[in-house]
Amino acid sequence: MKVEVHGLTLTYGDAVAVSDLDLTVDEGESLVLLGQSGCGKTSTMRCIAGLETPTSGVISIGGRPVFDSGSGVNRAPNKRNIGMVFQSYAIWPHMTVFENVAFPLRMKGRKGAEIRAAVRETLELVGLDHLADRGASLLSGGQMQRVALARSLAMQPSVLLLDEPLSNLDARLRHRLRMELRELQLRLGVTSMYVTHDQDEALALADRIALMQSGRIVQIGTPPEIYAQPGSASIAEFLGVDNIIPVTREDGSCVRLTATGQKVAVEPYAEGGDLRLCVRAEDVVLGPESTEAVSYRHLKKKKR
Template identity: 50%
Template sequence: MSHVRIEGLTKRFAGKPPTVAVDDLSLEIEPGEFIVLLGPSGCGKTTTLRCLAGLETPDEGRISLGDQTVLDVRGKVNLPPNKRRIGMVFQSYALWPHMTVRRNIGYPLRTRRVAREQARERIEEAAGLVDCAALLDRYPAQLSGGQQQRVALARGLAARPDLVLFDEPLSNLDARLRDQVRAQLHELHARLGFTAVFVTHDQSEALALGDRLAIMRAGRIEQLDTPERVFEEPATEYVAGFIGMSNRLSLRRAGEGWTVVGEPGADGPAGVPGPAVAGELPVPRSHGEVSARLRPDDLLLCPVEEKPPGHGVGLAAEVVDAQFGGRHMDVVVTIAGGRLHARAPLTGTPWARGLSRGQRVTAWFPKDTAIYYDADGVRTAAHAPAAPVGA
């Protein structure tokens, strides 16, 4: 285990204009902590990981692992990857096809010139940790995708590195295997307590694995906090949208109430007031326009002749599509031209089975499930978190 400190990390790629992939990023990782870098393609998460590994040379910054400085641009220090005591698990598995599982796992031990008997013990120990001891004499072509990924994980742990880096290691697995390997990885970290940085664009992986999440945007950390805090209290609208609050309503104050503002693609021009909002919103009077973010699970439907509960906020909507989801219907509706996703439970509301395109319904949500953001994408004062959030 090792304490990791990143200070002022900046990486630019040449071009017209040049691209700033990582922008003055600073981050401290405690020994044994599992940090997840989460964000869309192009946000800088993989470049940050590659700078940690020594596979990219930053333009500015400093990185230390424990007491050792592995990168200091000003001090002209830049240790190569094989001297950083780092294990890495790649998206593509990157197993040598001509080597057995035993030799693949032992490869980093050979590069570190670990004695043969000690290397044999570590190989068997690492294979046992990921439940692939019975595969040691097979070749990668004889393994399933899940088995190959477990071998790659064993290889990353065999040399007992100070830091293990994961570059979207589960993205090539099918859904069932992804869940299985993710659970094994979570259990393995709990048992061994290694320090880890895990890159992904999948919010489910991030929430399940991370001790803390770093949501990245344009090479910077937009929010850094525990999975629970990021999920329940996204600090900005960008974070809310990426962590699963995909439904967005633009709202404008109209007297004592609110109306939905038309979105591009509506019947009228964008920005024209749409249907009135039935219900009060917990937004300060100082805000004339806000954006409300909701998860699909929190947007519910009822027939137009029914009123939402007293704690609900209702909106006139039209059904675009309805798909059977087992115990619920996954429904797409339009409100003032904007498309939103709702989930209509079938238990207790059998009418939802008959939803059809063009049908008028009322979409509603409990007012405390939405989070409201101002024009700058920052949470309104009424919903600001109790403590500062961010890097």
């Protein structure tokens, strides 16, 4: 279901964790909230889940408000039909895999046969059907996260919230689970919000990426949009662009390097006179001595 957040603010005493944040996640979309540690990603998710009471704002799921500071609406977390997976393996070690996934369904008063079918189905989805009877404490980190995922999917949530679910796993497993998650998201079409500080993860998982800094969304777009046109030099830097060079705007499609006075032909997409030229190393082309050949190459690239 569609998630709409308007003017969300969350403060802890004097500290502002989320600041007047607006965000829409479309039905069936995978939106990734990307930003460095401490920028307010978890706080935003906790507000949507109902684990934190926002200072102000409105949060709607499927067009119905679950929180509205104006009218006093504040639905309990278990009344929001949200599935959640966290970084820590929040599963019950004394239960079997099957019981872990079945538990929330039992709490909802579902019948035995119905529970068995739902658990089998979701364990199959995450590739754990063969481990249904194993004690959860005997699982690897990756398997535990699959159990957590199965448990949240078994509830058929309106929205799936994932907060750095792969961060505790080693690099190879993280990579594999990332692919599996994306495949699952596309197959099930479940509306999901995924939090990470890892840009590769964001690029792989997102329909759209919302970039967050200091409690605000500073840019939102598809992975290619964000990658090709970071909204500011600090976003470019966060995305791993190494060369960030102060320049001033010249007339036409030109900037001048502040340090050396050299003129460079580029088309600025930002307003203002003081700009930053952000160059990815892989985009630098070594050409022959004749500048014509270089600009011809450049033109050819542009036409495509």
